[in-house]
Amino acid sequence: MRPITRDVLTREVIDWHQQGLINQPLRDALLLRYETHDRFLAALLKWLGLFAIFQLGLAVLAFIAMMTESAGVAALLLALVGGGLWFFGVQMATDPQQRHPFTGSALVTASLAAAFGTLLLLHIAVGGDDDGQATPILLLLTGVLALLTAYRYRLRWPLLLGLLLFFHGAGAWHAYGGHGAYFANIQDE
Structure with a gap:
């Protein structure tokens, strides 16, 4: 997934939670998918x-x-x-x-x-x-x-x-x- 798409989806999920459209557990599950910090190093270490x-x-x-x-x-x-x-x-x-x-x-x-x-x-x-x-x-x-x-x-x-x-x-x-x-x-x- 491209970084710009990931950023847009992260903003949308946060916006949906603030509007009350989704609850906290769903927000956390969705944000976990679009998380980008230290993701490459963690994946590399996991595969190694x-x-x-x-x-x-x-x-x-x-x-x-x-x-x-x-x-x-x-x-x-x-x-x-x-x-x-x-x-x-x-x-x-x-x-x-x-x-x-x-x-x-x-x-x-x-x-x-x-x-x-x-x-x-x-x-x-x-x-x-x-x-x-x-x-x-x-x-x-x-x-x-x-x-x-x-x-x-x-x-x-x-x-x-x-x-x-x-x-x-x-x-x-x-x-x-x-x-x-x-x-x-x-x-x-």
Whole structure:
């Protein structure tokens, strides 16, 4: 939001309260949205803290998975963490008061990355062959999860992410046809 728009809205909210059109709690809630003082630094510190906690959690998960020497255990741990991230991310992103919409979107994105990692670890755990076709299929499955999340909870970011994953997975699902040409494995016969 542009600063001039924010200032106009702040003045309007104060004017509405002075005229008696809105009560004190609504005035405070509206002014909180348009507050500009020290907002950038607070947001930056919040995002850095979220990133640090996320990286620390991933380091602990990687250490536990490394000690167990099992891709199945690593997949289970990552699935549990991804499920928790998805649950709290959807709650934050769909909060009616929109207190943490960007943090919720970041958590949903991290949960979808964890879903892809879980699927890849499960593929490794069952001894899947490395013919290069597993990753595009897993990208397509993760894209479907993103699209389901987007449609179920009416979120825009997972919809865009799901479409990107779908087209990236479909584009990566190709084979070399010789003479500099690639062709998709999906063929009409």
